[in-house]
Amino acid sequence: MEENHVGITVEVNGRAHRSTVEPRTLLVDYLRDDLGLTGTHIGCDTGQCGACTVIVDGQSVKSCMVLAVQADGAHVRTVEGLAQDGRYHAVQQGFWEKHGLQCGFCTPGFMMQTVQILEDNSDPSDEEIRDALEGNLCRCTGYQNIVEAVKAAGATIRSGAETMVVGTGVGA
């Protein structure tokens, strides 16, 4: 191991990874470059935009504001781990059905934050949703359909309904 590298073990989407990283490596760069999980995006350099949001040990965090070495021993969930057993997560389905994305660049960050929001409260009001999404910026949607997507996801979660199979078309 090079002298300025540190060994870490991180579980990402249920799979353990042993890696060596420079101390200055950001968690987002570790995920994207070392693990090839490019679904988490980088949209700024000041921790404002939230495109890099992932869930670490049950808490949504901006992975550009966390060092990879800080994630040693942690459980990380990224957008790639949302779909389970061949079915979409309710949040993914909500964003799809309500046109909660346009270019899709901010979307993984929004979805991970939404997972956190709905785990805390599966029936938030519009105002609660908008406040909880303050740390995620979108330039395409004006946020209106994102709010609808979060509500739709919440409704699906509350109902316990099965979500769509990954690979489903648009039905037209």
Add this chain to the structure above:
Amino acid sequence: MAVASPTRAFGASIRRREDPRLITGRGKFTDDIHLANAATAMFVRSPHGHARIVSIDTSAAAAHPGVLGVYTYQDVKGFISGMPCAWPTTNTGDTLKLATYPPLADGKVRFFGEAVALVVAVDPNTAADAVDLVQVEYDPLPAVVNNEAAVAPGAPLIHDSAPGNQAFRWSLVGGDTNGALAHADVRISQTLVNQRLIATPLETRCAVADYNPASGEVTVWVTSQNPHIHRLLIALSTGIPEHKIRVIAGDVGGGFGAKLPYYAGEALCIFASKELGVPVRWSESRSENYVATAHGRDHIQHIEVGATKEGKITALKVTAYASLGAYPSTVAPGVPTWLFGCIIQGPYDIPNNEVHVIGVYTNTTPTDAYRGAGRPEATYILERVIDLVAAKVGRDPVDVRRLNFVKKDQFPFKVANGTLTYDSGDYELALDQALHTVDYTHLRAWQEEQRAAGKLVGIGFSSYVEVCGLGPSSAANAMGFAGGLYDSATIRVHPTGKVTVFTGVHSHGQGHETSFAQIVARDLGVKVDDVDVIHGDTDKVQHGMGTYGSRSAPVGGGALRLAGMKIRAKAQKIAAHLLEVAEEDIEWVDDAFRVKGSPDKSKTIPDCAFAAYMAGNLPAGVTPILEEQHWYDPENFVYPFGTHICVVEVDRETGETHIKRYVAVDDCGEIINPMLRDGQVHGGIAQGIAQALWEEAVYDENGQLLSGSLMDYAIPKASVMPHLELGHTVTPSPHNPLGVKGIGEAGTIASTPAVVNAVMDALSPLGIHHIDMPLRPAKVWAAIDAASH
């Protein structure tokens, strides 16, 4: 939503075909492209707004372990000496001075953030370390950032080739404005500022270049809205033969015009890859994006208006100082000229109008197209003018709009300066629908009650028409645009009846993979799920002109419709042959060719495609395989229109504006997918509201960009955006193959003045009649405070 049949797909709010990869993190954005052995490029950028470069010492950086090369202008100028301008705007007499735009600074830096040196290293951390080791000695010069100051005597000279920092003088004249002003009952003069904005797509710009020295071919992945334009400009500027260049714009995270231009960073990745024999990748940081990617707007406008005492505007004269920034970007000169001046009278019948534009260089980031590109600057003038006239003559601004509107029986309507003929419109219909939605009479009554209680509440309108669906190539050429503005579609029906569409426009959020599939579904009777739409790769897709100027649906979709009709025409011959009837005995009904009178005797497009693949039993004169292609050059632009109404309350204590209600009624002709259309309007309105209230690119007097990151530049968050109520009217474009007008920019064009007018209406009881954007709380509070003394 499911649709009953493919014929019904057009007009349905179907969820998007592009979403599955995007919601599973499997999008392929340019920074996601990882090639083996790829090096990382980074730039040394100027910390000065204007300075002479005394020396550049790259030796320490070049010697740093892991650094593959460090380059300055002298090293790259043999490969690329200047960034091309593809819109040397006409109608400027001999005043046009397009300054040379070097890819790396040549002896002088002219804006904060201008690239001075290129570092290429084995990985990003090494490149960042090496950038810090490049030593540049500067001799700072005085800078000028104000558009009028830049052309005033004594201003620091930015380019020796542009005396007085003037880039051009441009005018359009209609009627006799001076005469009409002289005779007007009412005259108003007003100065307006349309402030500089920063596009801020969530994805910054990136490029990956992979040059193959053996074949002379280069593949360039780049965040482009128009890959074929990039390919052509790369060829023209570097000498690499056009057919050896492949440009791939895969998933692109928003553009808004800022990813239309061809930039130095992209060209230099190609240079470095050629030089070093490895792929070279570059991704902007956000703060780099804020200085290196084109800014938008930036006008200072002096307006003179003449009107009757009833409020009918008889004369409008506009003199605008428009900043190009420090250098002319790819289409920059056309934005504050043709895209602004042609439509200077908007939806109003103003028989005498003149617009004069002075293009200026300032020590700021180069400007280029930004959502609306010229039309927001024009609409803001008109909508503020209407309200100022209404206030002066003591009439309701709604009535003044009605009085001045082009009436629905006046279409097609040629504007006074002769440049445009509006195809169709019913401006009063949209206005009436918006008024009905807000229950206008009761709204004004509510305002009176609120005012009596001491509240500052306002109602603001914006009625607009905009010119988009760029456009007729003859007009483009006449305006100096270095290209046509047609677009293209290839429809490939495979033997099994699945369809692949290749479109020359580009999707970076607009959803064309879905909306275009809906067009094909209706025209060919195939399922939306069976249609793949390919765009963005110049190796796969025939020549197209990309996406900007709300052109994809009208022009890209128009080409697709016409290609589809070619498919239908060929398939009809095959179907008739297979059904053993004459062509005139079959008709296209319910997704198939059916024998008239015996509809069960039918052939679908997939049936015809298979027969065309087999090819042994085709009618005389019909060639194998079912594939057609079309380039569509529109005969006119298209003209979406509408009315937006905004209701605000201004907090007296803080100057903060709260939007209490926002209603938009827009007409984009036929609608392909209402959900996608609404999404475009939501996003457009967010950007327009943001210009009115929050956003501004701020430079200090030394040319330092103070609003250099998301900490200081206020793009809206979910918590500050109001809920938007959208409505629509449908006035099809009579000349467009689909009857559509564009909708991508209309929300932005309309919304800015709706909000400003609302705030001014709220403040009108205090005698305040104008405040420049953005209407930040401190500014509004100061105006309220001054008015009370």
